[in-house]
Amino acid sequence: MTDGPPPFRDPALSVDERVADLLGRLTLDERLAMLHQFAPAVPRLGLPAFRTGQEALHGVAWMGGATVFPQAVGLGATWDDELVRAVGEAAGREVRAMRESDERVGLNVWSPTVNLLRHPLWGRNEEGYAEDPALTAALATAYTRGLRGDHPDYWRTAPVLKHWLAHNHEERRDTASTSVRPRVLHEYELPAFRGPVAAGAVAGVMPAYNLVNGRPNHLSPLLASELRTWTELPLVVCSDAGAPSNIAGSQGYLPDHERGLAAALRAGVDSFTDHGEDPAPTVARLTEALRRGLITEGDVDTAVGRLLGMRFRLGQFDPELDPYVADAAFDTPAHRELALRAAEKAVVLLKNDGLLPLAPGTRVAVVGPLADEVKLDWYSGSLLRRSSPLDGLRAHQGVAGVEFADGADVVRLRTASGFVRVPAGGPDLELTAAAALDPALLRGRTDLPPLTADAAPADATELRLVDWGHGVLTLRAPDGGYLSVADDGLVRASAAEPGGWVVQETFALEPHGGGHLLRHRGTGNHVCVAAGRLKVAAEGETGEVFFVETVERGADAVAAAAAGADVVLVVAGNDPHINGRETEDRLTLALPPAQDRLWRAAHAANPRTALVLVSSYPYAVPEADATLPALLWTAHGGQAAGEALARVLCGDVSPAGRLPQTWYADDAELPGILDYDLIAARATYLYYDGTPLYPFGHGLSYTSFDHADLTVTATDETLTAEVTVTNTGAVAGDEVVQLYAAALEPSVPRPHQWLIGHRRVTLTSGESRRLTFTVPARSALGFWDVAHGRWAVEPGAYAVRVGASSRDIRQAATVKLTGEPVGPRPVRRAGLAAVDYDESEGVRIVDRDPVVGDAVAAPDDGTEALLRFRACDFGASGASGAGGAGGAGGAEGGGTGRVRLLAAREEPGDGRVELRVPDLGLTLSFDVPSTGDRYVYTPVTTELPGPLGGVHDVELALYGPLRLDRLDLT
Template sequence: MTAERQPFRDPALPVGRRVDDLVDRLTPDERIAMLHQFAPAVPRLGLAAFRTGQEALHGVAWMGPATVFPQAVGFGATWNPDLVRRVGEAVSREARAMRAKDDRVGLNVWAPTVNLLRHPLWGRGEEGYSEDPGLTSALAVAYTRGLRGDHPTYWRTAPVLKHWLAHNNETDRDTSSASVRPRVLHEYDLRAFRDAVEAGAVAGVMPAYNLVNGRPNHLSPYLREHLRSWTEQELLVCSDAGAPSNLVDSEKYFDTHEEATAAALRAGVDSFTDHGTDSTAIVARLRGALERGLIGQADIDTAVRRQLTVRFALGEFDPGLDPYADERDFDTPVHRTLAQEVAEQAAVLLKNGPAEDGEPLLPLRPGSRIAVVGLLGDACKLDWYSGSLLHRSTPLDGLRERFGADHVVFAEGVDRVRLKTASGAWLRVPEGDAREETPGDERFGPETRGAEGPGDEGSLDPALIAGRTDLPPLTADAEGSEFALIDWGGGLLTLRAPDGRYLSVADDRRVRASADQPGGWVVQEAFRFEARETGHDAGHLLVHAGTGGYVSVAADGVTVASDRASAEIFTVETVERGEQAVARAAAEADVVVVVAGNDPHLCGRETEDRTTLALPAHQERLWRAAHAANPRTALVLVSAYPYAVPEAAAALPALLWTAHGGQAAGTALARVLAGDVSPAGRLPQTWYASDADLPDLLDYDIVGSRQTYLYFDGTPMFPFGHGLSYTSFGYEELHAVVDAESIRVACTLTNTGGAASDEVVQVYGRALAPSVPRPHRELLAHRRLHLAVGASETLSFDIPRAAFGFWDVAHGRWTVEPGPYEIQAGASSADLRRSVTIELDGLCPAPRPVLENGLAAVDYDEQRGTEIVDRTKVSGDSVTAARADAEGELVFRRCDFGDGATEVAVEVAGSGRVELSLDGHTLLAVLDVPPTGGRYDYTTLGAGIVARGVGDLHIRLRGPLRLARVDFAG
């Protein structure tokens, strides 16, 4: 039979039949080989090699030049699903166009990241959209629809959602466990994934590195119990890089890799991302598992079918019918304009108070002499998931373009230092392949710039690539060089040579001035000062953060030594403090724009959480110096995450935040500051006032620990949904009509100010008489729209009744309870202009029927000092005391013991004591648990009790035991 007649090549057949035919033609070895990320070609069937995974978080990443859009958290700040859908479409078109030239570019794209921004210190917060599940899922639906394309059969790209599930910490990310109780699971974490999957534009998911309730996410029973129940579509589950090996190596969840790989496959992992391009280890593990009977051929075939289903959807086997096969759109004017539009819509005006003349500081007045100062004033930062820049625009570029180069002065604000060795010599950058540049030039007028100047089309000077070994290393002599020292916070610093190059360490461990920017998976441009041991004279050791080695000076150049004994002792001579240059520039200007923030490769990124919300001290000094010299100072925060800047917010007339804005960042920012665009971005997460407002990073119980805007009881610095504009809006005539399935909400919005602008209308709801703790308010709907001056528009929203519900742990169901609910509309979660009260019917809250159903330990209402752990390695939950030497307590409200319970039985593993009482004071039973064996060896212990009627059951746990269930009998 010819290839053309093979059923899997026949587009007239149903996809499922085509997949089955192709699977049947593959040998067992060929099927196993397909389960590694890099599936090999099968020439005899005409199958090309296939790779799962192409990063496309905010543009095609890692494959060279591509349109770089703002960070994903910037997408979140737009609150604009239609805009995000258009970005997804542009990214997928570029992926297709790039693949046409380079078959290494994949079409199975790993994006978007829908992990909720629960905790602002999470190092990967830049990758998510919002702390709110509704906003996150709306944007995830939009982005995946854009990535997928509109054709009913063929997909432009096949998006995979990251990272399943409850992943919000980089600290111990592959060994820590998120304790997620059922209410948080159903009301919060699952919601962000569910809407996108049900929308039909998702090809699959990627499990996260962490564990949930004591079980690695790559073994998550929720893949089967929830994810695959949401759709009839086949979903491809791709492991995160290295995670299959972690099951044994770091998590020690299994003794052998064969057991671990088999368990992951049975749990639903279909593609194993491990050992890079080398599939040898994964293939050997799968074969070993098959030989040991840990998996069957059917398990392998199921995973192969899921992968092939994606390949059929991408048109691989129907090149003549694939509507996207000839896609060539790349770096088009439409994409460039879109990148700028997103950056403009992502700008959030946090404050715009009056300057000394009583008028708002922003927008900047025409003809103003502007001082741009700060470490990010002339920076266009990328992150780990960016493509290479085709175009580049910094705040300085944008403001000079908009206001004229002769009206804009720049002072970077770096500390200029010299480093003296113990012998009295000075660290020096050798003569040679250097470029001339004067960073921090304070002149009004054009700055002398090198290869990174505006208009450069992505071909950065190759001499500035980190890792080069052909440049001479640093030396030490009597003259020395002056370095720009930038302290990024947490003790991490970078050093830049006079020619603009950053000091970097190559594989030969030599220190050279060779990097254009800090970057890379392991940043080789970061250093720390380490104080000398007590008793010595003043001086510091210079530690290279990437290797942990110490900078050493020898006759043949500067290197990094492994041992501390070889470290050079440096004395730091400060030539000029950064605030001195900033003060000079600020004093000569009409207005000052301080640009502060983070470098996404440093101090908070993948693998590294932040330790504080505070702005680094270096940057604190700069805004204070600018403000002291010129009260007309605005602080622009360009960052991947929130900061706590209460003193700046109190002292400065204007604050603005934007995520790193991609290739058009500077142009977009300048247009917003100039008033060409009225800012209308909104905060996608709460900005807290201090670290004291934050829960523990690993506390995932947003209900119990009062996290996010939903439950936070304090006063944030800036609330969820906050954002100002250059005009004002009136909210009128809020109405709500209740019908059988939904609530129709309508509101009239009018632009009552003096500038055309977007507004983001936000609709929230809250239960007025809840039977369980409920959110202070919860986002139900939103819409971004543009109104001219004086224009009005009536908006309507259909809100499903289920949106007013909660997960009822007492009965294991989603419940809308009867009673009054308030619907509020306004400009943020704290700026609500109109409200209306409605009455909903529903299921009356009933006591727990403990005699009939017993209690799953995990279904508590409240807890103290406990955590959820795995009941078995496959499924189920138990509860244990968080510390074996301390007591944990569970509270189950309104337990109905009927006419009387006379016996109790507890299902436990481990050893310790279980104590049950009613209403916290009437002791029912104390059960001592002798050692049962391993942590999965459960036994049932019983005792006689006397309990009747309805009361609150308290269960105290002591010792290293695990409680799975409690049952009662009359």
């Protein structure tokens, strides 16, 4: 009799049973090795190697050619859940297909990014869906459902959401701490993650690089207290690349790497992405942490068990039963059509005074730096096919003719030794300095004579210079190759596009000696000439002085092309690798000055000019909006971007994209990029009090829609709204129906209104449809009640509004809910946690201790930090002191006569806290002595002048570097 296969090989058993059996067969060393991103094979058990991490944000990335869909922010602009789900399914099918021929392709997919687009200067704006948590959650749920598949037991891929938590900046992204107050946490940040996780389509999350409230996200206690309570699925937490080493490294949060990794494992991190493909440092640190008692074998088994559970669900141990083996597909006609449809649906018509759609037979000038580009980003796959705006319009039968000008300045570069030229024969050849120019012409000169045809040698190369703003430029040779710097330091016209983790194709001109030094931004060094070749200067070498001779101004070429056309399309925007990308936030909302000059030149030559913005983020273009008859925006739309744009411009498709974030008119309207308190900062459409350039949800159409007969019914559990939408125009089109709610009698500041539902519907001319929205009233209408530490729905009236944008409301109704009265803060019974303030000035939220909890810190410079707490119930009134302590609404008996603060001060000397009850004129002062450690808290107690009762507002003022945990009254 022979033994059968071990239980972990038995698909009839549950995943938990199989995981338990397999864990019992693995040695401790084998289990520790599985905690690294690159888990090795275990041949004795027949286990293959496994890698966590495969990027697939808008198609499969980093693995060569794949179907490239619009950027995530472009998918967000579609407001179309079903479309986004289809894109997720296509990406998942291509992951499966590509894995069949390349085992490096992983099934643990690190997508989508659900960080909210709170601040439009974020360098990674292209990666998120929207500034609104409900829209983000809906689209992320759709995308992950597509990636995951529908089989009850097996998963197509295992999606991981990025990046937990409050990650919307690149400035000091691994060392900056963001203060996230409880209301912002529960009402804004967490819902974007909770939606897809609770829907059961998510395998895990990735923590972000930054710190939140003073604690690294890789040590976030919310992984246990929030994330893992939303689902019964054992979620996997995968670290971001290099982040485990940051804990004791750049962050200096813990004293050594063993403590850092141990703390991350205990907090809930399961897979450590560190040191590339080499697991040795991670395994060594975890092994030492185990020896020192910082972690237990149980901690290791918990993490490994979650990772193995994911592998079982991916069918790794049951290939014969895996339904997604046959489902794999790559670059199919259906995927190509989907890429086109997604790009069409992502186009947003910002303004149209009748210029669009283009009439058949129109002669078009397509101009600008993005006119003949299909830009990729850091998380794109390689293009299998390409359609630029120029390609799309040239191929469209309705366009009579197309003129093109990219708007680049045509320049020659010369030095004292000669002109720069690119030898014929291919883009990979070195640049050389032609020696045909008499050096005497330059000797002692600080200016140069005008360039003439006979002054330059015939082989001096004309380069196309594009100024991307902030002094950043690219130079392109006539054959299309971008000037780039390779590992050997030589400059070549060798790159097809700017790209890479360190972009090697960007330069800056710095005035020097009557000319310019040419700085290579990738290395930070100047360009010099050595042995007739251009190279990046090494240490001790000086840069060459270059003189820029302009052969043709880009604005002149644009004006010339515009003058002879019926309509001009200025295609401007960004390159996703330049001036705003991972590691680099943008500095301004403004269009680069060189691009601003292009639309002005085009409009001066031809008033029938439209500005088409192709970008990863919003711009502030109020003058273009006031001047031009039409403006459009689309994110970088992937492989079919040009064809899609042409079909929209020519009226084959009526545009119906909607803005997924607010477009502001000026930088001055933005808070600081590290200011995450959108309530106090009045940020995003939820709180913004000004007039946006274009509001959240905005987008026009070639047809018109009527919204009528809104009816709303609500209980404390469910809200149902119905509305009839009719296409009242002459052509078919999509309408994006947006459902908003607003609290009409809130006890605390609430958003102006917030999105609770949306639907994109296609209607033919004259067609009507009755739409029904049903949402859970508690989650849709509630808020985080800091006074009682709970989610609550206040009783009272709520407006329910239907509109075409957040500022274009067409129908409204009012409902009343019984809700649950909030009531005053039970201060006598529960005290006051410092972080649960209603308003603050000048405070930072910090970690109460390295493991869990938040405290509030005062500035180090001794300036006042202020906390305000509304409606604090001190209990039933007693004998009044300090001028009489009364007040209505006191619900608790006993009165209060003593106040105790719990505070810490690491620095020598005393800090000070003042307790103020303004309506009583009462002020008490507390001296906080040094405790020698930021995490060591001491009680500081003061007697009240007499018993204090009733309901009052309270202020706490903090002076000097100290941390305040809480206040208790006895």
